[in-house]
Amino acid sequence: MPELPEVEVTRRALAPHVEGRRVTGVVVRDARMRWPVPRELPQWLVGQRIDHLDRRGKYLLWQVEAGTLISHLGMSGSWRVHLAPPPAPGRHDHVEIHLDRCWLRLTDPRRFGALLWHPRADGDIAQHPLLAHLGVEPFDPRFDAALVYAATRGRTAPIKQVLLAGDIVVGVGNIYASESLFRAGINPKLPARRLGPMRCARLVEAVREVLAEAISVGGSTLRDFVGAEGAEGYFMREAAVYGREGAPCRACRTPIRRLLQGQRATYYCPRCQR
Template sequence: MPELPEVEVTRLSFADRIAGATVTAVRMGKPLRWALGAAPEELVGRQILGVRRRGKYLLLDLDRGLLLLHLGMSGSLRFDTQYPPAGPHDHFDLATTLGLLRLHDPRRFGAVVHVTSADAPEALKLLGRLGMEPLGEDFDAIAFHAGLQRRASPIKQVLLAGDVVVGVGNIYASEALFRAGIRPTTQARRLSLPRARKLHAAVRDVLGRAVQSGGSTLRDFSNAQGEHGLFQQQAMVYAREGQPCRVCATPIRALRQGQRSTFFCPQCQKP
């Protein structure tokens, strides 16, 4: 699943190129996770002012309203001036005066939703309960620790939940916990302020490095220019079960948490 770094990498790969474009046509393929919320022809003539991100959602600001885009489990966006005809897994085309934005989504868990504003009920339903942005200025270590103190679940699960801090996906939660020296099974509320500060810094560092590396491509992720991510090549623990820890040489272990694989070093990461 594309996580926050992959979504941010996608945004950066086309935001400047589409800003200022006018929508000339909209094509819908097979139904996606949620309905568009407007007739496609209603979007024709609207200008795209810019592209933002909130968690794993992309927000295309229009001169009237905005589009919320989610890549789901296997979705990807492309933006170019020339395209072949839409294939069976191309479910949304936004044609503009500067190029065509296409959503490719084999599993159709992605979504494109039109809302009148970020305060509209439809938008608040999707965005209203999201936690702090880990790469934003509001990601405060004290507030992060306070949020963890209210949660009895394992820290890995709390990071994935998205209501304390948003967008820390499975790969990056394992990597951040390793860098912070915290066992993924540790109860979130047991973390002291100093340990929470270490984790806060590790989350920012890991996600920042991932964005700089173009995200992670484990199967088919690529940005809006078709480029693959390279962060997986520098992973310290993720998908390295049985291999020696890059720090202490202890074999990396794996366990299942909430139907997701977790990887950790039993020597470097303490309960």
């Protein structure tokens, strides 16, 4: 489900409800996620004040006094805020966090998501094994043409898959990889090493624009994504290529093509993207 924009939309929706608040209760109804949710989570979290809700790539980082709660939404996860006691939990409502005056619910049908704990004593959260090898943030000024150019030298894999790998820049998932490459006019099959400085610059620009636009409209709604307050995102309404196989390119009317790269669907315009 969630790529960086959906996670950022979630973060912004949750932050005002959680920052500065104290955890009064934690219920783990089903610990079976990508990795087991620690059984000790309630004892570690209850009584803690949430200082900041941060994001790194597609991870949400809940900074509390004793450490960091790491949450990843996987393919189908979502957090919902309830300002009144929530209705009876459904089959996929795995975790609940109670604050002073609101209830947070983690729902994740496919259970590819994760909820982990990193005690402060274990050191800098950035060095956590899940975070240590992530690429730069797309809105970080360090994400520029020179970085992309340098990082793609010697990489024979198609640019789409390199973008998706997340070791150069984080947060670009399957939808936005196709969308960014369309906007940059780059063929997804192009070996990454064949990008020149100009195309690296265009790609940087395109990734930033596409992600920023998606955030501003509340993320994508594919199947069941809804933001933390229950609103749907609108990005898919304006997708240029994703999910549009056979439909006319919005720029040149050429039919959009779909192909598989590393078992994932890629959509592109064969005329606009070379």
